[in-house]
Structure formats: structure tokens, C-alpha cells
Amino acid sequence: AQSVTQLGSHVSVSEGALVLLRCNYSSSVPPYLFWYVQYPNQGLQLLLKYTSAATLVKGINGFEAEFKKSETSFHLTKPSAHMSDAAEYFCAVESNFGNEKLTFGTGTRLTIIP
Amino acid sequence: GAVVSQHPSRVICKSGTSVKIECRSLDFQATTMFWYRQFPKQSLMLMATSNEGSKATYEQGVEKDKFLINHASLTLSTLTVTSAHPEDSSFYICSARDRSVGPYEQYFGPGTRLTVT
Numbered sequence: 001a002q003s004v005t006q007l008g009s010h011v012s013v014s015e016g017a018l019v020l021l022r023c024n025y026s027s028s029v030p031p032y033l034f035w036y037v038q039y040p041n042q043g044l045q046l047l048l049k050y051t052s053a054a055t056l057v058k059g060i061n062g063f064e065a066e067f068k069k070s071e072t073s074f075h076l077t078k079p080s081a082h083m084s085d086a087a088e089y090f091c092a093v094e095s096n097f098g099n100e101k102l103t104f105g106t107g108t109r110l111t112i113i114p
Numbered sequence: 115g116a117v118v119s120q121h122p123s124r125v126i127c128k129s130g131t132s133v134k135i136e137c138r139s140l141d142f143q144a145t146t147m148f149w150y151r152q153f154p155k156q157s158l159m160l161m162a163t164s165n166e167g168s169k170a171t172y173e174q175g176v177e178k179d180k181f182l183i184n185h186a187s188l189t190l191s192t193l194t195v196t197s198a199h200p201e202d203s204s205f206y207i208c209s210a211r212d213r214s215v216g217p218y219e220q221y222f223g224p225g226t227r228l229t230v231t
Binding site for chain 2: 044
């Protein structure tokens with residue numbers, strides 16, 4: 001079984017400040033991990049993914065995430081927040097045994113303070 | 115990049131009627147498509163996995179007779195909500211997997227907002 005926990009359903013940061021969104025996973029096999037962003041009334045857009053290559057993964061829009069097996073974490077960061085980053089962010093896990101099901105976290109709503 | 119479309123984007127229907135939602139992969143062949151449901155301010159819940167040419171696999175608790183899924187071609191899957199009721203009102207999102215590009219990323223459609231009155 002696999003699961004994802006996102007700590008903090010709401011995060012607020014000032015424009016230009018560091019963004020840190022937390023994600024911890026549980027998986028019985030080596031996982032694939034994903035971060036998605038969702039803007040209001042839209043589908044999900046992939047920010048980045050970890051697929052057992054480099055542990056530091058760079059994504060779009062200046063976001064990156066680091067896979068830490070010892071901490072079972074995959075936190076999302078961005079050095080300097082922009083107003084356009086305001087959205088809902090979802091962490092997701094998939095076991096790479098090929099069952100292909102994504103299990104999503106409960107999401108974190110990011111608000112940017114001008 | 116790979117594009118997935120959904121139609122319609124919004125639909126309002128009366129209680130007791132049926133509504134069909136289409137999910138299309140526009141520039142790739144999707145052997146597998148997924149249907150999700152999202153309630154306001156909540157996460158995505160997988161409803162079913164749809165494989166081209168075979169019956170869909172439903173998640174536990176999802177009524178297969180109420181949510182009919184058909185994956186007739188490598189670019190089209192449909193979700194039909196039968197005898198809709200107000201509690202079926204939700205945001206439905208599909209995704210498609212392009213097996214020719216791995217490891218395996220799901221491309222999401224823009225979603226369909228269903229309101230049952």
C-alpha cells in the first residue's frame with residue numbers, strides 16, 4: 001500500500017520569500033513521486049517527478065524537490081515566490097511495480113502575500 | 115507536450131438524467147486512461163482505470179452501474195453518469211498515460227464541472 005501526507009493544508013508566504021511545501025510518502029516498494037499544481041477550475045499540471053534517478057529534481061517554474069529516502073520525504077521548494085505561484089499543490093506517489101495508480105495527498109493551498 | 119482534452123467543460127443536468135463526459139488524448143495514443151473525482155477543496159479520488167478495448171477497473175466503493183466507462187479507442191474514453199443525482203455534482207478529471215514515453219507520466223485533462231439540479 002502507498003500513501004502520501006502533505007503537512008499543512010494552507011501555506012502563506014510573502015512574494016519573494018522561500019516556498020516550502022512538505023510531502024512525506026509511504027510505499028512498500030521504491031516509489032515514483034510527483035508534484036502537481038492545480039489552478040482554479042482546471043486540471044493538474046505536472047511540476048516535476050522523481051523516478052529513481054537524481055535525488056534532486058528540477059521542475060518547471062523554478063520549483064525543485066529533493067527525494068530523501070531516509071526521511072521518506074519529497075518536499076517542494078522554490079527560492080523566491082511569485083504571485084503567479086498561488087494555486088493548489090498536490091504530491092502524489094506511484095509504486096514502480098507498474099500498477100500505475102497515483103495516490104494523491106490532500107493538497108496544499110499556497111497563498112502569496114504581496 | 116501531450117495534451118488531453120475533456121468535453122464538456124461544464125454541464126448542468128436535471129436529476130434523473132444521464133450525462134456523458136469525453137476524454138481525448140490529442141497527440142498521443144493512450145492505452146490507459148484514468149477517471150478521478152474531486153470534491154470542493156479536496157484531493158483527487160481515483161474512480162476507475164480504463165484500458166482500451168477492455169472493461170474498466172473500478173475502485174472500491176464506486177458504483178460501476180452508475181458511472182459507465184467506455185474506452186473505445188486509443189484516444190477516447192467516456193464517462194457516463196447515469197440517473198444523476200445532486201450528490202453526483204463534482205469536478206471530474208481524466209488523465210491519460212502515454213506508454214511510449216517513460217517513466218510513466220499521466221497527462222491530465224482540464225476537468226468537467228458537473229452540476230445536477
